[in-house]
Amino acid sequence: NAGVTQTPKFQVLKTGQSMTLQCAQDMNHEYMSWYRQDPGMGLRLIHYSVGAGITDQGEVPNGYNVSRSTTEDFPLRLLSAAPSQTSVYFCASLTRGAGELFFGEGSRLTVL
């Protein structure tokens, strides 16, 4: 099992560009989520999904879109990147029972 695979690991964007962070899991978890980590802010939930076709907003959803067409994949889209979106992004899947999180390796995004 690869667990949660997240790409790319690093990306530099210019303001206004768009991009997609990819996330895939092979553990057949129904629940998936995206977080961003900023200094002094801890982990903040961007969007989450409780199953294929179902997504919802977390604490900081503005500027991001998600979709969940399959159980395995949960991509995060930045439609028009802004410097405030410079951050480290983590994708995670959760077990249905006790909600244990399995994280991807993280994606460091810099928006100039």
Add this chain to the structure above:
Amino acid sequence: ILNVEQSPQSLHVQEGDSTNFTCSFPSSNFYALHWYRWETAKSPEALFVMTLNGDEKKKGRISATLNTKEGYSYLYIKGSQPEDSATYLCAQYSGGGADGLTFGKGTHLIIQP
């Protein structure tokens, strides 16, 4: 307690010493309590997931206890080693997916050789 609170925020411990830190959480809507270890430049990894009042779990030199009635959990590290240096996050889970997770801000542990 409305939020998940961890103390202390940071901790310097001499190699070989034992240490412990605290996670306090709301005792209502409780489903599980998670502890994660988060090393610099890596992603968080689960240490323990506990659901029952009185749970005690152990992994090597690290152990954790849970008191759901009073809303706290302790994490203990025995004989600290440099590789224990990390941020330790706790999170309360009240069910329903990622929206049901509330994280503390973490305890940043530095082990000094």
